[in-house]
């Protein structure tokens with residue numbers, strides 16, 4: 492960019508500018524682009540992927556299609572109960588609902604739009620003894 496704020500000239504103009512290139516950023520960029528927005532990811536590091544690229548890559552997706560296909564018993568309501576047990580009233584119910592209802596939708600939609608494939612593996616919740624917690 493050159494000039495003052497009022498005479499700014501941008502090198503490139505986009506509808507959605509995504510700052511960073513971790514999993515959150517990549518998912519946001521994918522959906523924005525898929526919906527027709529001109530989208531640009533900018534990354535401050537020499538490498539893309541952020542902490543996401545060096546993580547274990549395990550994603551907690553309650554009641555995913557692949558878990559249910561494997562015979563796991565799970566539901567968004569149980570996941571909601573479990574999270575509420577852990578966080579109490581520190582997180583708004585609507586935000587928890589948004590996660591437990593949409594995490595599996597996110598998996599479906601990302602797999603439909605990319606080469607990423609997520610496989611369900613039985614993994615014990617950290618506090619499986621709590622209401623809504625699961626052993627696998």
Ligand SMILES: Cc1cc2nc3c(=O)[nH]c(=O)nc-3n(C[C@H](O)[C@H](O)[C@H](O)COP(=O)(O)OP(=O)(O)OC[C@H]3O[C@@H](n4cnc5c(N)ncnc54)[C@H](O)[C@@H]3O)c2cc1C
Pocket residue numbers: 510511512513514515516533534535536539540541542543544545546547548549550551
């Ligand atoms: C060793 C390890 C293992 C883990 N394993 C798991 C796991 O198995 N499951 C799990 O759920 N979580 C795991 N985590 C935690 C998880 O990796 C992070 O919570 C998650 O990756 C954060 O994702 P993010 O998209 O928010 O940010 P990040 O992946 O950290 O991406 C942020 C990006 O933004 C860039 N950035 C920051 N500021 C700017 C700027 N001003 N301009 C441009 N770019 C900028 C950064 O360089 C970075 O690339 C693990 C963490 C570690 C360290």
